[in-house]
Structures are given as C-alpha cells and as structure tokens.
Amino acid sequence: PELSPGSYTCRALRLDRAGARAFPDQFCFVKGEADGRLSFNKQTGSDLPNGWLFRDGERPRYIFLGAQQRRPGENSLGYGTDAAADRVGVVERIGPFRWRLAMPRRDGSFWVYELTPVPAERQPA
Secondary structure (H helix, E strand, O other): OOOOOEEEEEEEEEEEOOEEEEOOOEEEEEEEOOOOOEEEEEOOOOOOEEEEEEEOOOOOEEEEEEEEOOOOOOOOOOOOOOOOOEEEEEEEEEEOOEEEEEEEOOOOOEEEEEEEEOOHHHOOO
C-alpha cells in the first residue's frame, strides 16, 4: 500500500556522534493535492520539516524535498529558498501501516521519523 493522505504519529529518532535520542510522539500530516502530488508537514514539536513527496520512479518509495519551518503551521520556506533550512529524505514502507522518513542533516546528525496512521479519535483539530 502507498502512503495515503491523513494524520500520522511521527516518532522521531536522532542519531549523531553522541548516540541516539528518541523524542516524544508528535503529529505529521500527509496531504493529497488536486494534481495528485503529496505534501508532508510535521505539525507539532520543535523540528518542523515541510515539503513535497515525489515518487521514486517505479520503486515503492518517495523522495522528500522540503525545508525546516520556523513555527508550527508555517510553510513559508520551500526547498531551495534557504540552503540552511533545506531538507532531503526518503520515505519507505517498513511494515503494515508503517513508513519511515530518513533525513541526513548538515550538522552530521541523521533523523528518522516513523510514521503510523492516527486513529480518527486521536486526530488533532
């Protein structure tokens, strides 16, 4: 199954020279656009990547191109606007109703977001 539009729980893990650090669950949203494209927005927390998901040819994965936003709900920075804010990643299915977005960072860290659909009763407003 493909990544479908809707709310997701984002469990973040940062890997760097100091080790691994897990963060509390946050919310992400995948939006289906009218032209068939998908957008990705991390809605809560301090790390806020926002951008587009592009199919990787015939492979069952997506390429993420976006930017780190300054505040929740903001989407003013696009990929290529500010090189320091640019984010690139890969989204792959890792199990039933589970996807992983992996993003290297300029500071040498590597961020991994595990995406699982949010049940309707837990979805944010």
